[in-house]
Amino acid sequence: xxxxxxxxxxxxxxxxxxxxxxxxxxxxxxxxxxxxxxxxxxxxxxxxxxxxxxxxxxxxxxxxxxxxxxxxxxxxxxxxxxxxxxxxxxxxxxxxxxxxxxxxxxxxxxxxxxxxxxxxxxxxxxxxxxxxxxxxxxxxxxxxxxxxxxxxxxxxxxxxxxxxxxxxxxxxxxxxxxxxxxxxxxxxxxxxxxxxxxxxxx
Amino acid sequence: xxxxxxxxxxxxxxxxxxxxxxxxxxxxxxxxxxxxxxxxxxxxxxxxxxxxxxxxxxxxxxxxxxxxxxxxxxxxxxxxxxxxxxxxxxxxxxxxxxxxxxxxxxxxxxxxxxxxxxxxx
Numbered sequence: 214x215x216x217x218x219x220x221x222x223x224x225x226x227x228x229x230x231x232x233x234x235x236x237x238x239x240x241x242x243x244x245x246x247x248x249x250x251x252x253x254x255x256x257x258x259x260x261x262x263x264x265x266x267x268x269x270x271x272x273x274x275x276x277x278x279x280x281x282x283x284x285x286x287x288x289x290x291x292x293x294x295x296x297x298x299x300x301x302x303x304x305x306x307x308x309x310x311x312x313x314x315x316x317x318x319x320x321x322x323x324x325x326x327x328x329x330x331x332x333x334x335x336x337x338x339x340x341x342x343x344x345x346x347x348x349x350x351x352x353x354x355x356x357x358x359x360x361x362x363x364x365x366x367x368x369x370x371x372x373x374x375x376x377x378x379x380x381x382x383x384x385x386x387x388x389x390x391x392x393x394x395x396x397x398x399x400x401x402x403x404x405x406x407x408x409x410x411x412x413x414x415x
Numbered sequence: 416x417x418x419x420x421x422x423x424x425x426x427x428x429x430x431x432x433x434x435x436x437x438x439x440x441x442x443x444x445x446x447x448x449x450x451x452x453x454x455x456x457x458x459x460x461x462x463x464x465x466x467x468x469x470x471x472x473x474x475x476x477x478x479x480x481x482x483x484x485x486x487x488x489x490x491x492x493x494x495x496x497x498x499x500x501x502x503x504x505x506x507x508x509x510x511x512x513x514x515x516x517x518x519x520x521x522x523x524x525x526x527x528x529x530x531x532x533x534x535x536x
Contacts, residue, residue: 222427229426232471233519236498249503252471254425340520415431 217259217373217401223408224257230340230411231255235379238333238392245328246308248383255379262364262371265395269294270361278360279326282348282367283334288403289343291374291396292367293334295326299355301388308388319352326350329381329392341407364395371397375404417441418535419462423454423480424469424496429519433467433496436523438536451475455483463491465535468513470497470504481511492533496521 219227232255239250277297284290297305305321316324327350338345353359375396382389396404417440424430430447437445446461448454452475457463466484470477477495484491495508498519505516515529530536 225427229428229519232426232498236471236500236519240500243501243503249501252499254471254473412428415428415435 215259215373217375217398219257219259219375219401219405219408222412223405226408226412227404228255228257230337231257231377231379233340234333234337237336238329238379239381241328241332242325242381242383245325246383248308248385251382251384253380253382255377257375257377260374260376262374265374265376266361266364269364269393270358272296277322277355278353279322279350280353280360280363281326281330281350283330283345285338285343285345287343287407288400289338289341289396289407290400291394292364293330294360294393294395295322295329296391296393297322298389301390304388308383323350323352325390329390333379333392341411343407371395371399373398373401375401417444418464420445420465420467421448421454421457421461421463422446422467423448423451423472423477424467425449425472426469429469429496429521432521433526436521436526451477451480451483454480455487458484458489458491459487463489465530466491466493468493468495470495470499470508478507478511481508481513485512492535494526494529496526 235252235255239252243250276299279295281293283293305325309321331347334345353363377394379392420441422430422433422445434445446457448457450472468477468480477497481493493513494515494517495513496517496519500518508516514533517525527536
């Protein structure tokens with residue numbers, strides 16, 4: 214078992230912290246869109262960076278991706294990727310009730326992404342007595358390899374990452390968005406310490 | 416006399432968080448379930464008086480458990496403890512017979528207060 218592997222208790226604890234953050238992000242999204250968001254159990258897995266980048270890049274030509282780096286105290290950091298299927302990103306204007314031309318589709322995607330990412334990560338951070346700062350969000354161009362280039366240019370080096378996948382599904386408009394958090398290996402060790410601290414207090 | 420209690424949550428940590436709040440004398444009669452199907456089996460075969468119920472779970476979720484309780488016509492006080500805090504969800508669980516909705520992470524004072532309000536403490 215590698216040092217980056219989470220024990221069963223650590224995984225359970227992290228999942229519960231994520232559930233709470235996801236619930237509040239969904240509530241914000243539901244209020245913003247005046248609709249209901251269906252919550253699913255999030256997935257947490259260890260991934261090999263090379264394999265992951267390949268998989269994501271293959272999917273990317275059909276979706277819009279907004280990427281935003283985050284970092285807190287105690288070496289907790291990572292990258293949040295919000296991905297939207299093309300047919301869904303076209304529906305956002307309807308959901309938001311915007312007139313055509315009022316706000317570009319790109320700006321709408323940035324709006325929704327920022328609500329989800331910051332709500333999720335702020336709630337997550339608060340639960341572990343931490344505080345997040347954010348890099349400027351970036352909408353990746355829908356061209357081959359833009360995600361690949363972006364991930365390779367990230368400021369941290371990583372071979373292994375913790376991948377947290379959360380799906381936000383708006384029930385009445387069949388709108389879908391995936392939030393993928395990538396936590397690089399050094400930050401995994403720091404998160405494991407935080408989880409152990411919480412578990413010891415139980 | 417302490418009531419028979421069931422805590423249903425897919426998270427072990429969440430189950431522990433509820434358990435540690437309960438009055439000492441209750442703790443001997445607490446059962447746990449880690450999913451909705453398990454909870455429904457325990458509810459059917461035991462006379463559970465108080466259920467603490469999570470909503471987002473794999474398989475049969477909390478809504479499924481509430482529907483099962485109605486179908487089986489069980490007389491059980493259900494307290495939902497969930498991260499899904501959307502007002503529409505809170506209304507839905509109340510409509511399905513839940514006594515109260517509490518947001519996660521569960522707060523000891525709020526939980527004990529609710530038990531008192533419903534004459535369970």
